[in-house]
Amino acid sequence: MNGKSYSLKVITTEKVFYEGNVVSAVIPGEVGYLGVLANHAPLVTTCVPGELYFRDAQGMEYRYKAGKGFLEILGNHVTFLTDKVLGSKEINE
Amino acid sequence: MASLRQIRRRIRSVENTKKITRAMEMVAASKLRRFEDLLTKARESAYFLERLLKNLLKDVADYKHPLFEAKGGAGKIVLVVVTSDTGLCGTYNSNLLHAANAFLKEKADRQAEGQCLQDKAAEGGRSKQGQVEIITVGKTGLNYFRRIGQRTGLAFNEIRLSNFEATVQEITEHLTQGFLGCRSGQAAGGGLTESAQAIGQYRSGQAAGGGLTESARAGGSQFDQVYLLYTQYVSKSNYKPRVEKFLNLEKTADEAGERVGYILEPSAERIFDELLPRFLLTKVRTVLLEAFLSEQLSRMVAMRQATDNAVEMIEDLTLLRNKLRQASITKELIEVVSGAKAAKK
Numbered sequence: 001m002n003g004k005s006y007s008l009k010v011i012t013t014e015k016v017f018y019e020g021n022v023v024s025a026v027i028p029g030e031v032g033y034l035g036v037l038a039n040h041a042p043l044v045t046t047c048v049p050g051e052l053y054f055r056d057a058q059g060m061e062y063r064y065k066a067g068k069g070f071l072e073i074l075g076n077h078v079t080f081l082t083d084k085v086l087g088s089k090e091i092n093e
Numbered sequence: 094m095a096s097l098r099q100i101r102r103r104i105r106s107v108e109n110t111k112k113i114t115r116a117m118e119m120v121a122a123s124k125l126r127r128f129e130d131l132l133t134k135a136r137e138s139a140y141f142l143e144r145l146l147k148n149l150l151k152d153v154a155d156y157k158h159p160l161f162e163a164k165g166g167a168g169k170i171v172l173v174v175v176t177s178d179t180g181l182c183g184t185y186n187s188n189l190l191h192a193a194n195a196f197l198k199e200k201a202d203r204q205a206e207g208q209c210l211q212d213k214a215a216e217g218g219r220s221k222q223g224q225v226e227i228i229t230v231g232k233t234g235l236n237y238f239r240r241i242g243q244r245t246g247l248a249f250n251e252i253r254l255s256n257f258e259a260t261v262q263e264i265t266e267h268l269t270q271g272f273l274g275c276r277s278g279q280a281a282g283g284g285l286t287e288s289a290q291a292i293g294q295y296r297s298g299q300a301a302g303g304g305l306t307e308s309a310r311a312g313g314s315q316f317d318q319v320y321l322l323y324t325q326y327v328s329k330s331n332y333k334p335r336v337e338k339f340l341n342l343e344k345t346a347d348e349a350g351e352r353v354g355y356i357l358e359p360s361a362e363r364i365f366d367e368l369l370p371r372f373l374l375t376k377v378r379t380v381l382l383e384a385f386l387s388e389q390l391s392r393m394v395a396m397r398q399a400t401d402n403a404v405e406m407i408e409d410l411t412l413l414r415n416k417l418r419q420a421s422i423t424k425e426l427i428e429v430v431s432g433a434k435a436a437k438k
Contacts, residue, residue, distance in 0.1 A: 011141055013375070015134040031359050044149065045358035046367045070368065072145050074353065079141055081371075 004038035005057040006076035010066075010085065017085050018054075018062070025054035027071050027080055034071070036078055043073045047082065097421065100414045104407060111403035117181065118396035125389040127254070132326070132382040139379045142372045148353050149364070150344055158365045159273055160373075161342045169224045170200060171246070171271065171316040173264070173339070175323040175384040176234035178251055182388055183395030185324065186233045192334035193227070193234075193322055197243070200225050226316070230264070230381070252381070265377045269370065271316045272340045316340070323380050324387035332387040339376065342369070 003023045010018040025036045028050025052066040069082030095103075174193050176186050226246045229235040235248045247267060252260050319340040326332045357364055 011138045013135070013138055013378075014131075016137050029358060030363070041356055042353050043356040043358065044145065044364055046363055068367075070145070070364075070371075072141075072355075074148070074355075079145075081138055081141055 006036075006038040006040075006078060008054060009077070009079045010052070011079065011081045012084055021057045022054045023057060025052075025078065025080075027052060028066065029071060036073060038076055040073045040078070042075070043071070045071050047071055047080070052080070052082075052085065097414065097417045100410055100417065104410045104414065107403050107406050107410065111400055111407070114396045114399040114403060118393055118400060121389045121393040121396060125386065125393060128382055128386040128389060132379065132386055135375070135379050135382055139375045142368070142375055146368060146372055149355065149361075149368070151352050152355050153357075153361050154344075156361050156365065158342075158362075158369060160269070160340065160369050161344065163341050169226060169316050169318075171226050171228060171268070171319045172196060172336075173228045173230065173268070173319065173321045173323075174234045174238075175321070175381060176229065176231035176237075177388045178232045180233065181395065182392035183398075185388055185391035186237075189322065189324060189334045190234065190237050192336065196320070196322065196336055197225055228264075228267075230384075252385075257381070261374065261378045261381060264381075265370070265374045268316070268319050268340060268377075269373060272319060321377075321380055323384040324391075326383040326386045326390070329390065332390060337380070339373070 005021040005023050008018065008020065008022045008025055009016065023037070027034045027036060028047050029045045030048050031045070033050070034045070047066070047069040049065070049067050052064045053062065055061045065086040066080070067083030067085070069080060071081075072079045172193065174189065176189050180186070224244070226244055227234075227238055228246045228248070229238060230249045230252065232250050235245060235250065238245045249260055249264060318338070321337045321339045322334060323337075324332050325335040
């Protein structure tokens with residue numbers, strides 16, 4: 001897959017759930033789902049429970065259910081802190 | 094001089110002690126590893142929240158949140174002392190309690206100064222002065238403060254891994270709600286939502302006329318400041334008692350960085366309402382983990398020392414035993430030889 005990648009970190013209260021370079025991510029923000037690509041403007045939002053999706057540089061797709069949380073986008077570093085992440089389902093393209 | 098038999102018995106008893114201390118050392122070491130693991134993972138979110146909060150505060154410097162509000166100065170102070178449940182951990186508890194006493198003394202001194210001024214100004218507010226309430230975590234602290242007759246509030250004992258998260262929530266809620274002065278009657282377990290509710294109540298109370306602070310103070314459930322006293326874990330060879338201010342939150346005057354210019358969704362208020370309780374919860378969690386880690390570390394070191402001492406003692410006693418045995422053999426030989434000589438004559 002093409003497109004610039006950026007670093008995504010998914011942290012739960014207990015551990016770092018995912019850390020790596022992704023091309024795109026969709027995160028359940030409080031005011032609606034947020035699609036995040038590289039070079040996003042700095043942003044902080046609260047997140048509601050919902051579906052978390054991201055695709056890494058190799059084209060692997062990940063879908064999870066995430067709990068309440070926080071999203072911070074700062075430069076090309078995106079950090080998503082959430083209560084818990086459930087139901088890992090990886091779709092290999 | 095002790096008899097051979099007595100020395101043998103002592104060697105055996107020291108050996109048993111050695112076995113016990115060695116076992117305790119190993120138990121502490123395994124617990125240590127588990128807590129260490131938890132702490133490294135918990136620190137990840139703690140660092141994130143701390144950094145985020147700092148950045149946000151730079152962005153919205155003028156924003157006022159109830160948790161940041163400094164209360165009227167010399168009101169009730171709460172000190173949370175994190176000690177261990179069990180003993181045999183070297184100087185861990187005594188160092189902590191020493192620090193606690195220093196803290197109490199310092200506050201009492203400041204109180205005394207304040208009192209003089211207060212007396213001149215007004216006589217009414219004096220009863221609220223100089224109260225430090227102590228909340229203990231761990232039995233050692235509780236027993237100690239009871240013995241010296243210090244007022245203690247809630248006590249949290251026997252925290253294990255199974256009830257760790259629940260206790261962390263309970264402590265955080267108690268402190269947050271006590272600070273805000275809105276105690277909801279609900280049972281523990283609501284966690285973040287409950288703290289958020291407390292913030293909401295506080296706000297609505299203030300909007301209704303700002304009298305809530307006064308009424309809550311009259312109710313007596315209000316703390317003006319909350320401090321945590323725990324053993325900070327820096328590294329395996331560096332862990333020491335530390336007093337940290339927990340509430341009210343203080344803005345760190347970090348001039349170095351520039352504003353980030355975040356887009357805030359949906360609003361600064363919502364974000365702070367979500368972020369701060371979570372931040373406090375994480376803070377309590379890391380503080381407790383650090384304390385437990387230090388406790389196990391301290392116990393491990395103490396037990397290793399005890400084992401080493403036992404080994405040394407066994408060596409000394411063995412030497413003595415051998416000397417005594419040799420002496421008795423020599424004595425018997427002399428007796429046999431001299432007996433034989435006498436028989437020949």
